[in-house]
Amino acid sequence: MAGPRQQRAVIRKPAESFEDALQHMEVADDDRGLETKTLGPQEVLLNVKACCINYPDLLQTTNGYQHKQTFPYTPGLEVSGEVVRVGEGVKVDELKPGSQVMIMCGGQGLATQLIVDAKQCVAMPPNMSFAEAAAFRIGYETAWHCLFERGNIHSDDVVLVTGATGGMGLAAVQVAKKVFGCTVIAAGGSDEKLAEVQRVGGADHIVNYNTDPQFSKTVKSLTGGNGVSLYFDTVGGEIFQQGLRSTAFAARVLIVGFTSGERPKIPANYVLIKCLAVFGCRAGEVLQRLPDAANAIAGPRRTRLNQYAERGWLKPHVSHKFPLTTEGVRGAYKALMDRQVVGRVCVICDETSSASSAKL
Template sequence: MEALLCKSLGDPTEPISLTSPISISRTHPIPKLNSPTSIRIRVKATSLNYANYLQILGKYQEKFPLPFVPGSDYSGVVDAIGNKVTKFKVGDKVCSFAATGSFAQFIVADENDLFLVPDGCDLLTAGALPVAYGTSHVALVHRAQLSPGQVLLVLGAAGGVGLSAVQIGKVCGAIVIAVARGAEKVQFLMSLGVDHVVDLSKDTITESVKEFLKARKLKGVDVLYDPVGGKPTKESMKLLKWGAKILVIGFASGEIPVVPVNIALVKNWTIHGLYWGSYKIHKPDVLEDSLKELLSWLARGLITLNISHTYRLSEANLAFAAIKERKAIGKVMIAFDDHSTVRSKI
C-alpha cells in the first residue's frame, strides 16, 4: 500500500526526496487484523494538524521510534472485520483517530474506537472532525463549561482548532471574539456570525477587544481559548475578568507564555491544560461522548467544516507548508481518491 514515512526528524515542508524527512513508500505492508474485534479501514481522507507537523520536527511532547507513519484523525470505509466485531460491517463509512498511522491507504482500529459517519456527511468532512473539533468540544464544553452569554476569546481563530472553537462557542450561545490576521480570514469569521474579530494586521488585541466590550457593556472575557501562546496570550490576559478560565491548547507561535500566578490568585482564574489525546487513556468515555455529539451536530448542520486545502499523499510536503505558513482557513486534508470525488458538500 501507499504510505507516508517519517524516516528522520526535520522539516516536512522540504521537497520529498531520498534525503528528506518524509518519503512515500508504495510497498508498505497492508496492516493485518490484530484481534477478533479489530477492523481494517481503507482510508479516504486524513487530516493534518499542527501536532503532526511538530511530531516530524521532533518537537512534540510524545516521541515515536523511527521510521513511523504520521497521521491522526481519518475517515474511510470498513474493508475487513474480525470474527467478533458486532458494531460494524464491511462497507460502513467510519471515522476515528490514532496516535500515528493515518497517512496510509489502510489502518487497523478496534471497533470500540470507531464512529459511524452519519448519512449526509461526506468522508472528507468526517476526516477533518475528530482532533480539531474534539479538542475544542472537550475544552469548551467539558472543561470550561461554557454557558450562554459568556464571553469567549479565541486566539488563532482561522486555524483548524481555532475555527472549531469559534463554531462550538456559537453553538453554546457564547459571545465570541475571534483573533486572526488578514482581511480574508476576518471576512470568513464574520460570515460565521462571530460577534467581533480582531485583525492583527491592523489592531492590537487589547485595544480592539476593550472597545468592543465597552460598546456592549461587558465586564471582560470569561474564557480564553489559546492555541497560540507568546505575545497574544500576554495581551489577552489583560482582558480576563474575575473568575475567568484559561484553556491552554498549544503554542503555534513557538513561544510558551508565562502566566502570572499572583494575578491568577487575585482574580481567581482557573488554568486548564488540555492535551486531548491523553483522554483516550484517562477518560475515554469523555472522548466517545464528545465525538458522538459532534457528529450529531454535523449531521444537523449546527457546525460546518471548512476544508481549506486538499492534497494527495505525494503532495504531503505542500500540505505541511500550508500549515507552517498559516495559509489555511480551517482544515488541511490529504485525500486518497481523486479530489473531485471527495470534495466536501458541507
C-alpha cells in the same frame, strides 16, 4: 488479479526545521500487505479516504511533540474511510464492509489502508464529506473538552479565541457560537482568513493581532469595558499576554496549545487580583489517564458532537486538499507551516470511483 496499488507516506528521519522536513517525506508503495493480513478479533481494515494534517503532525517531523514517533514512520493522526473487512469479534450491526467511519488513529493514517481497533471507529455523520469527517474529531472533541468539560461554557459567555483561523480555533468558534449561542470574538493573523472564520464559524467580531498587536484594548471596547468571560488560546507568546489582558473579572482561561513556539508565563498576582481560573486542557491525556471518567465522558461527547454535526451546526472547514503523492504530501505540510490554511488541510488518499467518491 492484482488489487489496487497500496501506498503510504513515510517520513525518513528527524529534521532540524519544518522546512527541512519536507525533504524527508515521500509517498512510496506500501508493502505491509494489510489487504490480506489476518485481522485480530477486534480489528478493522479500512480503505482510507482522507487524512487530516494537524499541527502535531508538523511537530513530530522535528521530534518536537510530546508523543514521539520512531523514524522512519507513516504520519497521519486522524482519518476517514470505508470498512473493507472486520475481525471475527466485531459486531456487524455496528461495523461492516462499507461502513463509513472517522478515526483518531494516533499515526499511520497517511496511507491508502489502515488497520485499527473497532473501538476507535465513530460513524460519519451522513451530511459530511470524507475530507470534513477526517478533520472532525481532534478539533471538535478537543474544543468540546476545553470549552464544556473544563471551561463550563454557558450561553451568557463572551468568548475570545486566539488562533481562531486554525483547526482547533475554528472548531472552538463554532462550538461556542453555534451550540451555545455565546458572543464570540475570533482573533487571528490575517483579515482574509478572519473573514472566512466569520463566514463559516459565525464569529460576532474579528480581531487581527498582526495589525492590532495591542488588541486587548479593542476587545475591551467591544465588550463595553468588561472583557471576556472565557478565553481559549492555541497560540501562546505575546498573543496570549494580550488575551490575558482581555479577560473580565473571574474569567476562565483555557490553555490549549503554543503554535507561536513560546510557552507564556502567567503572573500569579494577575490571576489573584482578577480571580481568574486557569485550566490546562489536554483532551487526549484525560482519556488515557482517567479511563473510568473517560468511559463516562467519551461516549456522550461523541454522540452530542455527531448530533450537532447532523444538524449542520458543526462542520469542519477544509480550505486545502492535496493528493497522496510526494508533492501532494509536501504541499499539505507546507500549506500548514506557511499559515495558508483556514480550518484544516487534508490529503485525499483514495480517489477511486467507488459509490462514495462524490463525498470527497
